[in-house]
Amino acid sequence: MTAIGQDTLSTRRTLTVDGKSYDYYSLEAAGAHFGDVSRLPFSMKVLFENLLRFEDGFTVKVADVGAIAGWAKTRKSDHEIQYRPARVLMQDFTGVPCVVDLAAMRDAMTKLGGDPQKINPLVPVDLVIDHSVMVDEFGTPKAFEQNVELEYARNIERYEFLRWGSSALRNFRVVPPGTGICHQVNLEYLAQTVWVSQAEDGKMIAYPDTLVGTDSHTTMVNGLGVLGWGVGGIEAEAAMLGQPVSMLIPEVVGFKLFGTLPEGVTATDLVLTVTQMLRKKGVVGRFVEFYGPGLDALSLADRATIANMAPEYGATCGFFPVDDATIAYLRLTGREDHRIALVEAYARAQGMWRDASTPDPVFTDTLELDLGAVMPSLAGPRRPQDRVLLDQADEAFEAELLGGYGKAAAPNERVAVANAPHDLGHGDVVIAAITSCTNTSNPNVLVAAGLVARKANTLGLKPKPWVKTSFAPGSQVVTDYFDKAGLTADMDAIGFNLVGYGCTTCIGNSGPLPEPISEAINANDLVAVSVLSGNRNFEGRVSPDVKANYLASPPLVVAYALAGTIRSDITETPLGQGTDGRDVFLRDVWPTNAEVAAMVQSAVTPSMFRARYADVFKGDNHWQAIRLTGGDTYKWNPSSTYVQNPPYFEGMTMTPAPVSDIVNARALASLGDSITTDHISPAGSIKADSPGGKYLLDRQVPRAEFNSYGARRGNHEVMMRGTFANIRIRNRLAPGTEGGVTTYLPTGEVMPIYDAAMLYKASGTPLVILAGKEYGTGSSRDWAAKGTNLLGVRAVIAESFERIHRSNLIGMGVLALQFVDGQSAESLGLKGDESFTLANLQALKPRQSLTVAFTRPDGTTGSFETLCRIDTENEVDYFYAGGILPYVLRKLAS
Known part of the structure; x- marks a missing residue:
């Protein structure tokens, strides 16, 4: 049963389709109250209908509905609304x-x-x-x-x-x-x-x-x-x-x-x-x-x-x-x-x-x-927005190699690979993965990849032996239309066998590289490359062995597997030699738009979707064999290293404790621009010598069974230790280092961020994070906020925040504060070794100004203004409740 509003505006109408009647909340009828809304953006019409349907005079008022109707005149608004998704x-x-x-x-x-x-x-x-x-x-x-x-x-x-x-x-x-x-x-x-x-x-x-x-x-x-x-x-x-x-x-x-x-x-x-x-x-x-x-x-x-x-x-x-x-x-x-x-x-x-x-x-x-x-393109080596034209990708990588990766001394160095007839060098493609929701939902680009594989196979081309190839469709239907088109055999023939139906490489589940390849890369600090048909290529995400990651279409993933390097212009340089000894170029294997369209038209049919989704919740024999435990409440297993009862509600009472001021806080990290949620809470592999790895080893979990941080998100003990543990994160408080380390300021010792946070917690010292622009970009990763909270961080002070992470921080009771007037930690001369104080936190209002006072190690003092990024009244309530979950729990309990 759906709870709906009071319809005080009398906009409920009836629609009859094939003899069946449905009530709906008419936007046209609402126009009689608010004026013409026909030229609202379509997305805003959806919000408008949502408020219209739930208008009850309390959570959604007539004025809220009117605010969206009036948007068409101003085309912007600072009005807060309560939206209820289906x-x-x-x-x-x-x-x-x-x-x-x-x-x-x-x-x-x-x-x-x-x-x-x-x-x-x-x-x-x-x-x-x-x-x-x-x-x-x-x-x-x-x-x-x-x-x-x-x-x-x-x-x-x-x-x-x-x-x-x-x-x-x-x-x-x-x-x-x-x-x-x-x-x-x-x-x-x-x-x-x-x-x-x-x-x-x-x-x-x-x-x-x-x-x-x-x-x-x-x-x-x-x-x-x-x-x-x-x-x-x-x-x-x-x-x-x-x-x-x-x-x-x-x-x-x-x-x-x-x-x-x-x-x-x-x-x-x-x-x-x-x-x-x-x-x-x-x-x-x-x-x-x-x-x-x-x-x-x-x-x-x-x-x-x-x-x-x-x-x-x-x-x-x-x-x-x-x-x-x-x-x-x-x-x-x-x-x-x-x-x-x-x-x-x-x-x-x-x-x-x-x-x-x-x-x-x-x-x-x-x-x-x-x-x-639009022209053929890649994006990389670090961010999805860093697009490079396909015919300039080799030059762009060369500039990165000499500059960002600092390999000007020996850019063309090649090293031996143990027990292999080939060597390895900077720019070699070691991962070529057709993966991710972005492209595997699109039959045209997948069929194009299959046709490249077919033509390459016919000509006798194979991927270079150092390339790890994989094909991970986002739906079983893909297998059906590949089978019908005869493309599965061609993909298999050049090493793009089905590896699973899932996110795989794009989330960091690329799996280990063959050991000789991994050893050659790490022993010689090679800048290896991955090419994937994904949406994320942030540092340290795809593989711990791979520094440079490029997003590309599925057919280009196949092409780069054949070429084996990004250091040649793939549009002009041969991909390899065919069985007849002749050079084979990209143009020789690239299908025409008409070829792709014809194959999609003939191979993709509605019956495939109906058959695959007919019993989608049943699962295979593995799933059906899983035992069920527990009743209304879960029977926690104290020895589990995957699922543990988190501490968010320990000692909770019906009345939340008052929020205290932040006094003499120390910086746990001072970070630059574009710190992603992958930097804050990585999803990939767990290093044995990291706090998370040591936790697992202490519980007799062998390294081969570490799995990933993403898979262990049900265990807060692992995830706390993994917060800020990305292998590529750089903390200005520990200059010259890379990875999740910081300087514990009271002693000057460099140590893992988790260990320092626990020392601060033991001494009752609150913590802050300093950061640059676009803090929290990337995945909607709640553990990036949960882990921050559990480490004892009370506030994050950044130049700007990505939308989801800002909301998550507030939802975990962590203040999100934004530098104002173009200021930054650098422009203010903050080195991160100061102590910070924020007073008067007991009566916050959305987007108010907050003063941060600081004291330097030499005793001199200063202050700066910040914008409090608690953006709505609801978020104020969540913050004072200790987070959104305690807020909801108290509301339900009362």
Whole structure:
């Protein structure tokens, strides 16, 4: 049953589709109260309908609805609204800690004398297990089967826990391992574009499909006309438990597309171009909406590719309206005929349908792109927005090699590889991975990769022997259409065997390189390269052995595997020699657009989607054999190194303790620009000599079974020790070092950040973090905020924050403070060895000014102003409650 508002505006109307009636909240009827809203951006119309439906005079007032209607005049607003998404999507890396928190809340609810059954999702929640498969085995027909066996062996404790959650929690479904990537499963099956549920009066209500997700790439479904974006796990838990998402009405940047893509240019090239343009524009915290005649030239899969990378271009979402392409995709993916008819009828009735005659919406700001100007590209070696043209990639790497990587002394050095007939040098591609939701949801770029493989195989080309190749589709349907097209055999023949259905390399689950390759790289400090069809290439993310990482389209991943290096112009230099001894060039293996389109048209069918998703929650024999333990509350295993009861609710009472001032805090780290959530809370491998590795070794976990930080997010002890433990993070408090270390200021000793934090905690010393611009970019990783909190950090002072991480910090009771007037730690002369004091924290207001006083080691003093990035009244409440979870728990218990 859906709780809806009072409809004091009398906008509820009835829509009949194929003889079935649905009530809906009419935007046209609302126009009688607020004026014409027809030219609102389509994404804003979804927000408008949401407020209209939930208007109750309390959480959503008529003035809130009116504020969105009035947006069309000002095109910006500082009005706070309460938004309620229809559902929540999770993947297992972020989902396991969410379910751990729910289990802990059930325990805490019992201790507070409440009913643990109150801790239940109130909206539908789907968790897709897609982030745990690792590329251990590759290049063999048995790679998939062997990787699945290893996945279950490593993660059985986590999977037992999730099986408990799927049975104990209402409104909670789990898509088992080996099915696909959550965003592709969402796009192909879970998303409905128009959602339907029963209201308290028994009538069926139709409304836009909306969601929040615990993975930043939740935005991919924006391509299907579904408004959704990534949030931290703690925000998602609050949404599950009935709390609205508190937000300021966003600005909306319109991105006009016109023309068509040239021959040989892919959707990946387009999205890398869009990402670069929007990062330059500056769209953090804003909606981006695509419009213009160029939309007619983009398939739904192309749109989803662009929408997917909204976190990379910094936007909250990258929205595409509903039109004929939406309907065609719903039909292609086997959705029910009635649902498809409802989507079109509802969109037309609500003014949410786009066609060639639709007037352009009004936007806060705009920019445009001629699709015909897009050129083949890569992005790297460190950030998704660092686009380089394909024919200049070798030159760009050369500049990085000599400059950023400091290899000017011996750039052409090549070293022997033990027991191998080949050597290895800077710029050699050691990982070539077709992976990630961004591109594996797009049949065109995958079929293009398959055709490159086919032509290369026919000519007798093979990947270079130092390249680790892998193919990890985001859906089992990909295997079906590859089989039907005969491409599977070609991919296998050149080493791109199926390794799993999951995120793999893009999340850091690339698995170990062959030992001789790894030893050669590390013994000689080689700048090795990965090329992946992913969305993230941050330092230290893909592999601890690989410094330079490039995003590329799937067919280019295959091409670079054949070339084996990034230090030659792949557009002009031979990829290799064929069996006839002749040089083979990229142009010889690259398919035409017509070839790709014809194969997609013949090979991809609705029956494939219907068959694969007919019983999607059942799982394979491994999943069905997992035992269930526990009842309403989880039976914690104290010896588990994967799942432990977190300390967030220890000693909690119904009345929160008052917030104290921050007095004489010390800096735990002083960091530069673009510190990502991967830097703060890495997802990849755990080093044996790190605090996390030592913790596991102390509990008799052998190094071979360490798994990854991402897989161990259900254990706060590991994750605390892994906070700021990225192998590439550089802390100015420990100059000349790399990795998670700091100087413990009282003694001057350099030590792991975790160890220093525990010494500070033992002495009762509060901590702060100093940082530069774009702090917290990247994944919606709640552990980046949870770990910060558990280390004893009271405030992060940065030049600017990425949207999700700022919200997560507040949600964990950590102050987010922003330098003002262009100031920075450097401009203020802060070295990080000062002590810091923040007073008057007992009556904070959103976005107020806060003074930070500091004392230098020599006793001199100073101060500077900061902007408190508690942005909304709700966030003030969360902060004073000690975080969003204690706030929600007290509310439910009372």
